[in-house]
Amino acid sequence: MRVAIVSESFLPQVNGVTNSVCRVLEHLADRGHQATVIAPCRAPGTYAGFPVHATPAFQPPFYRSFRVGLPSRRISTVLTDFKPDIIHLASPTVVGAAGVTAAVQLGVPAVAVFQTDLAGFARQYGVRGMDAMIWSWLRHIHTRAARTLAPSTATMAELVERRIPRLRLWGRGVDLDRFNPAHRSEQLRRELAPDGEVIVGYVGRLSPDKRVHLLTELAGLRGVRLVVVGDGPAAPALRRRLPDAVFCGLRTGEDLSRILASFDVFVHTGANETFCQAVQEALAAGVPVVAAAAGGPLDLVRPGHNGLLYPPESPALMREAVEHLVADPAARSRMSAQTRESVLASTWTALCERLVEHYESVLEGDESPSEAPDRLRPHQSLMS
Structure with a gap:
């Protein structure tokens, strides 16, 4: 199969979109498929043996480390030359819009992977009243x-409400070797x-869309050392407001594996997560999670089993959930023993095989209606 991936983000940027695209490319290479990538500039020339074609991009003034791709005639040219069987649109917004236009012109089906809550992202950056335009x-x-x-x-239910057709559920995988309780280090602790x-x-981008300012709610907790891993535009302000926290900066590879597995509790502040890879990685590493009861974490966190959820509009209850786990080592130990089991079926191999099945189904002409989203867990059990 010949697969063209048009992505809004790629290396050297590290985020959920980049991570999933890299894993998909590795799987396609392993299975003998052919692929090409179109992504914003500064990307490497190749990945997993496949060519990466750069498109123009710019850096938003409020987030200099992030690059936003721009539409370009190069997208249509690359796709025409490659002659794909299918086009994979990774979190399509701007570059992806050009990709789907080219797909229609070429008569090639496109599979779009919804990955970013753009309306929620805009709200967190203070841009109000744009929901209708963004969703349109x-x-x-x-x-x-x-x-x-x-x-x-949760995301599927939102997309149904927003009249997005032909929906299927496709989660995200996790590297069970890289994120593993075996990496826990007493020396590092x-x-x-x-x-x-x-x-x-906490592990993730230090940016307004992740609501990292809520980490200040955890200041002053007795017997707690707050450790923050990541970087972004909110880092300087957060460092000033949390002088007693340990800031590790951006970590990857073995460093990240050791740090994450050495946590006792993982806390996530974001409320606009379509999936939340960081939560799944913490669970794989054997760490109980405290996360907002919104979006992807609703599928990942089972309150009282592998973590706790808090109402996203109540940061005080986030602090209360963390305090509960800090004060109850037996509960932490019990949950820790169950976190990894909760994500064992979510390997990247299984998820990528399912993705290829979606490609094949589309190529066979399956245009059946959307799957019905599963019922979400009731919020009354957040702290059980």
Whole structure:
């Protein structure tokens, strides 16, 4: 099969879109498929043996480390020359819009992977009143795709409400070797928390869309060492407001594996997560999770089993959930023993095989209606 991936983000940017595209490319290479990638500039020339074609991009003034792709005639040229069987649109917005236009012109079906809550992203950056316009644009893109893959039941329900057609559920995989309790390091724990504190950690972008300012709600918790992993435009302000926290900066590879597995509690502040890869990675590493009861975490966190959920509009209850786990080592231990089991079926191999099945189904002409989203868990059990 010949697969062209048109992505809004790619290396050297590290985020959920980039991660999933890399895993898909590795799987396609392993299975002997042919692929090409179109992504914003500064990307490497190849990945997994496949060519990567750069498109123009710009850096938003409020987020200099992020690059936004721009539409380009090069997208149509690359796709025409490659002659794909199917076009994979990774979180289509701007570059993806050009990709789906080219797909229609070439008569090639496109599978769109919905991955970013753009309306929620805009609100977190103070841009109000744009929801209708954003959803109109996204609907314009996704209605021209042969299939849209939603990462969670909450996101699928939202897409149904927004009249996005031909939906299927496709989650995200996790590397069970890289994220594993075996990487827990007592030496690292002594370095991070020399007085034996309970380590409460966050991993992710330090940016307004992740609501990282809510981490300040955890300041002053007795017996707790707050550890923050990541970088972004909110980092300087957060460092000033949390002088006692440990800021590790951006970490990857073995460093990230050791740090994450060495947490006692993982806390996530975002409320616009279509999936939330960081939560799944923490669970795979054996760490109980405290997350907002919204979006992807609703599928991942089972309150009282592998973590706790808090109402996204109540940061005080986030602090209360963390306090509950800090004060109850038996509950942490019990949950820790169950976190990894909850994600064992979510390997990237299984998820990518399912993705190829979606490709094949679309190529066979299956245009059946959307799957019905599963019922979401009731919020009354958040702290059970």
